[in-house]
Amino acid sequence: MIEEKESFETRVSRLGGYLTRAYEYNKPSILFALYLSEFSRVDVEKALEKSLKEKGLEILNVDAGEHKDLPAYFSSINSSNIVFFVHNVEKGFPDSLQYLNFKREDLAEHKVKVVFWVREEELARISTEAPDFFAFRNRVVEFMEVPLAEEYRPTLVDFALETEYKSVDEIKRSIELKEKLLSELSGEDEISGYLLGSLGILYYQIGSFKKSIECGEKALKIAQDIGDRHDEGARLGNLGTAYRNLGQIEKAIEYDKKALALFQEIGDKRGEGAGLGNLGSAYSDLGQVEKAIDYYKKALAIAHENGDRHSEGIWLGKLGNAYRNLRRVEKAIEYCQKALVIAKEIGDKYNEGADLGNLGIAYNNLGQVEKAIEYYQKALAIAQEIGDKHNEGVWLNNLGYIFKNQKKYKEALACYLLAKEIRTRIKDPMLKKTESDLKNLKEELGEKEFEKLEAEVAPRAAEIVKQALEEKSSQN
């Protein structure tokens, strides 16, 4: 957000200026140094330490993991020429947040001078979970530059490749940061490739399939240019998946086949398994379920051979769905249950939710409606917990359908309205389904009745759904 770039030295001396002036005027000083890479943190620390020492100040390093009650610790050893450098801030969470928030005046009273060395997510938590303390800050100074020297590369590559985030907001923040890095990099093909590749995955995760493909194609080109075969295969596979989600199945199959051939050629078993499974999904989308099952089984065998539990869980789940499409519901349930066990075992929340929801669908197909609701309810809770909006929409819509069949129109409408809101917000192509379900409900109820109900339900849809599900679970 800062328009004009300030030099490294300017920002280091800003920290130094606050601390030495605070020393001079006998004031407290609460500063945050926000950094991206450990390497730049070390550089800032060294430079700052040097300038503080010249002014007669001393530095005391504090590990937040060991001193959770930081205010008490500061007060116990503070003297006017000490500056505390707090590290490992995250390790003190959540206790340290409480202490800081409630004992913030201790820092003022003892004129504590402190620099908290924080990463984005640490600072975000401090500002939201210790807001009273954060309101006491003097300033946040950012050191978000990308270290480009050779020795920094591993950290940067790690960051570029990171695609596991807990929430949609984290994903969006990471996308923003990665786009920023990308615009700063030039002539850094390998890292640009990694960034583009991970952006492709992140955009996919938030349902921006077009952006995902755009980044994926660029990353593919870079992988081909620099001759990184493994990466080329991975990009092809991701692109296949993105095209499939856009409904361009033929194109998806083309990419998946290329990826599969490439992985087989370089002897990458993991990649081969993924390629086989993706082809299975594509054929399943085309309605060629038998063929899909063949591919899934091959993928499953490879995952099993490699002890790759995560993939094993995924292909089991897919097999379950495929059998369900063939109306072999008992078999479907068997596979989904196996998949669920694995997802729980490895703590894979996303697939745990998906497996639960799929079990719901299967039981619904069997006409065991109460059981179906129970599974949807669990799946819904997980989707909400991990911020998986797409599936939240799916389970709500399915619940709506069941309620409608039970002639519980109020509950049905509430589910549909919530699903509609979510799907509109994330621009989910499944919105059409919700819209047509709503239309059907309107026809069933008649326009007048529908509008009357809508006026009643719309303002408290979430509450109605919650109540309906709570009643259910208290009956069970």
Next chain:
Amino acid sequence: MPEEFTIADNLDLAWSNFDPIYPLPSGSPFYVEREDNPLNKLKRALLREHRQPPKYFFSGHRGCGKSTELNRLADDEDIKKKFFVVKYSVKEVCDVNNLDYVDVLFSIGAQLFLQYSDEGRELRPELIEALENWKSNVVEMVREEITSFGTSMEGGLQSFFLSVLAKFRAEDTTKKIFRKKIEPKLSELVDKINLISADIEGKEKKKVLVLIDDLDKPNLEQAKKIFYDYHTAITQPACSIVYTVPISIFFAQEFTAIRETRFFLPNVKLHPKDEKNKKDEKGYKLMSSFVFKRMKEKLIEPDALGHAIKMGAGVFRETARIMQISADNAIAKGRTRIIKEDVVRAESEIRSDFKRMLTSEDYDILKNVCKHNEMHGIEKIGHLLHNLSVLEYVNDETWCDIHPTLEKLINP
């Protein structure tokens, strides 16, 4: 805290004067008087005659000057003439992480006793005796579960109150057992508070006024319990009390305190509702005087001052911070005067600070607030009021707006 209050004539000292951390002590020359200060209303209300000693609830945004105003109230001549004032911060006597209404009531009794004794005064011997008896009972009840309890309390009532307060702050198990034992006999505790208070009133020929600061600091769940569920209990004592209340509770429907007992310290209004481009001259004048009580006019260019006030959103601490950052920016550039560029840079820094706290749902709410300036659905915007991204203002009606640094983010 020894303080110096000199109007700065250089940016270095200005930097120091805009320290965003301290509430001002009473009598500080940095203090700016607000027109229609709600604290004056509270003062007038306290000075009126009441059949029952009133309980008042006081709230305001983080950084709007609550503690500063309470310090002033406690030191006000008229108030001191009518009242024996007992002011304390709840966080000095209780563990704010884990606070319940029993702790609050006990702290009132303890502080009445302790602060009166600290003044070198004494209660009636009969009352002392009654309190000693009550103390022995309490100690005995707690000893049923913790045999070591009370061994350090041989020094009489003073050390009893002090050590129980210390245990409230630090020892979780003792605290829980203490609460468990006291709670069924709450009327006894209230009774003791009333006896102490009545004795002080008789001796001093003054009413007793208790001011409790920082009761807006506990986490929301605990605060809700105290202010919603035990509203009756905490209004029992027969002395006048002013409680500070968290802002999101203050505006919630569940908060049943009647209108006449609520006092809200609003932010300084800088533009009329729905008219963002119009300046509220009074507000700007007040905030200018806030700035110029701390530094000389020559240290900032007029357009820079206007921008700093706008971006400070009429919240004193926010304005202090933005001025401090701007002063630092000017110093770093080797200037002796703050120019608009310095303030714009500070603005963008504060915007970044907000960006880190907001979720995508928050953005939708903020857009709405920015457009309509309405506060509906306190349950949705409660946390935003808390982190200052939504601020509210009062004239004839209460309305709110987003923090001005966020406008660029919402409407780029």
